[in-house]
Amino acid sequence: MSDTAEMTTPAGTDANAPSVAAPSSLQVRVRAMRWEASGVLSLELSAVDGTLLPPFEPGAHVDLRLPDGTLRQYSLCGDPSDRSHYRLGIRAVGGGVSSTFVHRRLRPGELVTVSAPRNNFALEDAESYIFVAGGIGVTPLIPMMRQASADGRPWTLLYCNKRDSDAPFLDEIRALGGAISLHSSEAGTRLDVEAQLAGVQTGAMIYCCGPEGLMTAVEEATTAWPQDAVRFEWFAPRSRADEGASGSFEVVCNISGLTLTVPEDRTVLDVLNDAGIEVPCSCQQGICGTCETRVVSGEVDHRDSILSSAERAANQTMMTCVSRAKAGSRLVLDI
Ligand code: FES
Numbered sequence: 001m002s003d004t005a006e007m008t009t010p011a012g013t014d015a016n017a018p019s020v021a022a023p024s025s026l027q028v029r030v031r032a033m034r035w036e037a038s039g040v041l042s043l044e045l046s047a048v049d050g051t052l053l054p055p056f057e058p059g060a061h062v063d064l065r066l067p068d069g070t071l072r073q074y075s076l077c078g079d080p081s082d083r084s085h086y087r088l089g090i091r092a093v094g095g096g097v098s099s100t101f102v103h104r105r106l107r108p109g110e111l112v113t114v115s116a117p118r119n120n121f122a123l124e125d126a127e128s129y130i131f132v133a134g135g136i137g138v139t140p141l142i143p144m145m146r147q148a149s150a151d152g153r154p155w156t157l158l159y160c161n162k163r164d165s166d167a168p169f170l171d172e173i174r175a176l177g178g179a180i181s182l183h184s185s186e187a188g189t190r191l192d193v194e195a196q197l198a199g200v201q202t203g204a205m206i207y208c209c210g211p212e213g214l215m216t217a218v219e220e221a222t223t224a225w226p227q228d229a230v231r232f233e234w235f236a237p238r239s240r241a242d243e244g245a246s247g248s249f250e251v252v253c254n255i256s257g258l259t260l261t262v263p264e265d266r267t268v269l270d271v272l273n274d275a276g277i278e279v280p281c282s283c284q285q286g287i288c289g290t291c292e293t294r295v296v297s298g299e300v301d302h303r304d305s306i307l308s309s310a311e312r313a314a315n316q317t318m319m320t321c322v323s324r325a326k327a328g329s330r331l332v333l334d335i
Helices: 096-104 141-150 170-174 193-197 212-221 268-274 309-314
Strands: 025-037 040-047 061-065 071-075 086-091 111-115 128-134 155-161 179-184 204-209 230-232 249-253 259-262 292-297 317-319 331-333
Touching (some): 061 086, 071 086, 071 096, 086 096, 141 204, 155 170, 193 212, 212 230, 259 268
Parallel strands (some): 204 230
Antiparallel strands (some): 040 086, 061 071, 292 317, 292 331
């Protein structure tokens, strides 16, 4: 018998489940819940039969499906070397329906479902790291800091919160041994992103996760850095001023041989699934990466919040739940 819990594909009997293909998933038990800061709970999830959970790398996230049928992505913020459980950090305010359910209704002992870990925010090897976190956005960065310390790489955390006392997991992060700079809007010690990050540090990488204002400020301050040296994790779709309507266009499915028309008011994902071509999906907002599909030819109008500008320019994959064809282009997908 395997000592690793087995991921299965659910039959989709949940009335709230999306009508499209769901990723493989695993039922787990809430083994502990703990306050990590004001308004922030951590959940520890373990396999029902006590076996080890599938491995994950720093930066990975899972889809969490709750007993009320809601589904949302959360970063894995525990220690990747301890596969006895997954740990998630969940903020109550502003976190949406799932987070509210966790805080108000979910209790230790209950069963929930998680997807296989997925990583759009992998930690690359670098000489040093700058981690920039806004509040609960620190969660994907914690395993990265742990890894950087284990690898002997110097790192700095620029940690922004309303109050320093609101900073989740702070004691745990302090024990990891990096340099921590706390920034609090209430104390008037807001992070000066430009002053801290505009100067390129050769060999360093920046990893940033937090609210849109912080991410945009970091993006704007780091334009002189090599494109690949600055990475972001979006947990809500980023707003884009340039996203107008795009008309209908054709998608050619290279493997099945089907040619489909995507109307202006529908997504590529919907049209593929209606035609019987199952593309797994989860967030349907361009933030989780589940529906990523290889592009053979055609120009993609990328509307996701995952791909870097270099990956967009390479035009090798697209998120079919949000991205479309550029005007006048026909997409050929490897599907
Ligand atoms: Fe999440 Fe498309 S389903 S990116």
